[in-house]
Amino acid sequence: xxxxxxxxxxxxxxxxxxxxxxxxxxxxxxxxxxxxxxxxxxxxxxxxxxxxxxxxxxxxxxxxxxxxxxxxxxxxxxxxxxxxxxxxxxxxxxxxxxxxxxxxxxxxxxxxxxxxxxxxxxxxxxxxxxxxxxxxxxxxxxxxxxxxxxxxxxxxxxxxxxxxxxxxxxxxxxxxxxxxxxxxxxxxxxxxxxxxxxxxxxxxxxxxxxxxxxxxxxxxxxxxxxxxxxxxxxxxxxxxxxxxxxxxxxxxxxxxxxxxxxxxxxxxxxxxxxxxxxxxxxxxxxxxxxxxxxxxxxxxxxxxxxxxxxxxxxxxxxxxxxxxxxxxxxxxxxxxxxxxxxxxxxxxxxxxxxxxxxxxxxxxxxxxxxxxxxxxxxxxxxxxxxxxxxxxxxxxxxxxxxxxxxxxxxxxxxxxx
Amino acid sequence: xxxxxxxxxxxxxxxxxxxxxxxxxxxxxxxxxxxxxxxxxxxxxxxxxxxxxxxxxxxxxxxxxxxxxxxxxxxxxxxxxxxxxxxxxxxxxx
Numbered sequence: 001x002x003x004x005x006x007x008x009x010x011x012x013x014x015x016x017x018x019x020x021x022x023x024x025x026x027x028x029x030x031x032x033x034x035x036x037x038x039x040x041x042x043x044x045x046x047x048x049x050x051x052x053x054x055x056x057x058x059x060x061x062x063x064x065x066x067x068x069x070x071x072x073x074x075x076x077x078x079x080x081x082x083x084x085x086x087x088x089x090x091x092x093x094x095x096x097x098x099x100x101x102x103x104x105x106x107x108x109x110x111x112x113x114x115x116x117x118x119x120x121x122x123x124x125x126x127x128x129x130x131x132x133x134x135x136x137x138x139x140x141x142x143x144x145x146x147x148x149x150x151x152x153x154x155x156x157x158x159x160x161x162x163x164x165x166x167x168x169x170x171x172x173x174x175x176x177x178x179x180x181x182x183x184x185x186x187x188x189x190x191x192x193x194x195x196x197x198x199x200x201x202x203x204x205x206x207x208x209x210x211x212x213x214x215x216x217x218x219x220x221x222x223x224x225x226x227x228x229x230x231x232x233x234x235x236x237x238x239x240x241x242x243x244x245x246x247x248x249x250x251x252x253x254x255x256x257x258x259x260x261x262x263x264x265x266x267x268x269x270x271x272x273x274x275x276x277x278x279x280x281x282x283x284x285x286x287x288x289x290x291x292x293x294x295x296x297x298x299x300x301x302x303x304x305x306x307x308x309x310x311x312x313x314x315x316x317x318x319x320x321x322x323x324x325x326x327x328x329x330x331x332x333x334x335x336x337x338x339x340x341x342x343x344x345x346x347x348x349x350x351x352x353x354x355x356x357x358x359x360x361x362x363x364x365x366x367x368x369x370x371x372x373x374x375x376x377x378x379x380x381x382x383x384x385x386x387x388x389x390x391x392x393x394x395x396x397x398x399x400x401x402x403x404x405x406x407x408x409x410x411x412x413x414x415x416x417x
Numbered sequence: 418x419x420x421x422x423x424x425x426x427x428x429x430x431x432x433x434x435x436x437x438x439x440x441x442x443x444x445x446x447x448x449x450x451x452x453x454x455x456x457x458x459x460x461x462x463x464x465x466x467x468x469x470x471x472x473x474x475x476x477x478x479x480x481x482x483x484x485x486x487x488x489x490x491x492x493x494x495x496x497x498x499x500x501x502x503x504x505x506x507x508x509x510x511x
Contacts (some may be wrong), residue, residue: 195454243466244468250464252464253464253466254458255464255466256440303491304491305468305492306491310419312432312433345461348436402473403458404458
């Protein structure tokens with residue numbers, strides 16, 4: 001693998017940047033792998049990377065029906081934070097946060113991780129009680145957090161309407177300074193490049209059409225382009241399409257797939273140097289380095305696989321953003337899109353064994369999978385390598401919906417679910 | 418934007434008046450105390466979530482406030498039919 005550095009950039013500038021190596025190969029799959037990962041998004045590629053790097057399992061294929069990082073990885077609003085209420089999820093997301101903090105160096109690829117801080121606003125007394133409780137829980141778990149009053153918020157975001165006159169006045173916020181944003185495409189590309197350098201085969205434009213299961217044990221997958229490919233273990237990391245893969249394996253999941261949409265504005269001058277989220281009025285906004293406002297909305301209430309969102313949801317979100325930032329009212333929106341998020345009843349992911357032996361699922365991240373990308377990949381890789389779930393993944397078994405040990409992060413996590 | 422026909426109001430109304438309430442035709446176990454944890458968990462949480470034809474429960478929340486069923490394609494979003502609670506769908510997945 002070609003090492004990226006300032007010197008390398010200079011050297012290649014002498015030849016007009018025409019001699020850069022391809023970032024990853026485009027291989028024809030082998031007949032058999034130790035591990036097959038279905039789904040080449042951020043989580044799948046991170047899993048492949050950590051399998052190779054930390055567990056020495058390099059005979060791995062990632063099978064992706066479209067192109068790498070073309071699903072939800074490229075459709076989210078790039079927010080990274082770890083201020084979750086319950087111990088199980090706080091530990092998992094904080095594990096991811098610690099990996100984020102060294103990720104660009106680790107991958108030798110700039111993922112543009114910017115710890116610009118995340119504000120979760122409170123607009124009611126109950127919001128503020130929840131925020132106090134969550135920040136206290138965070139601090140007990142070693143996660144940074146502060147409760148801010150409207151004056152201190154105004155210092156961080158001077159353009160936001162923190163007056164008492166708005167429809168839903170801002171009463172305070174939780175503030176996680178280590179939170180921020182990362183460039184989502186670069187995360188997928190960085191992990192892909194890293195995995196490829198260890199010899200992982202990234203198979204794009206190839207759809208898994210069925211699973212090969214013998215005596216309750218998975219032994220491989222069927223694909224539309226390369227026929228059957230055998231594997232000792234298979235990990236499914238397909239987000240919104242998890243139910244479709246589970247159906248091939250013959251079981252149901254406690255998931256419903258919903259469209260979640262986001263939109264970006266035309267680029268404007270720097271105006272917002274942090275991330276503002278509001279659960280109550282339901283919108284979140286940050287400004288990318290290019291200058292466009294990145295705005296996220298809620299999910300559509302119905303299930304759908306259409307990768308597009310409904311207009312009432314956009315309208316609702318934009319209302320919330322304009323209420324918070326009256327100065328954005330004349331900013332024009334450039335693009336709008338939707339991704340398919342697989343939501344769990346308790347708003348926590350599933351990282352789990354399944355009723356089929358050697359078949360593992362990483363799914364159910366709902367609206368918040370991007371922030372967990374390195375952490376989820378890391379623990380899922382450990383689970384796939386050993387065949388036993390990583391301790392951080394243990395509580396997120398799909399069987400928690402049988403024994404009742406749910407991790408109820410709904411609303412409690414300061415998220416806009 | 419969906420344009421939804423409410424079988425109770427017998428009128429087409431806009432999506433915003435309605436609220437999707439999840440999968441339809443989930444019968445509550447007749448004897449919940451006799452359920453195993455697995456059966457009860459599956460009744461509570463496990464859903465079909467198909468990519469394609471899906472039977473859903475909707476409520477005309479800002480209208481007559483009554484529930485009804487809808488058969489909808491979750492890929493194309495085409496509404497195949499609406500029918501009242503207690504009726505069976507005429508359009509089903511193969």
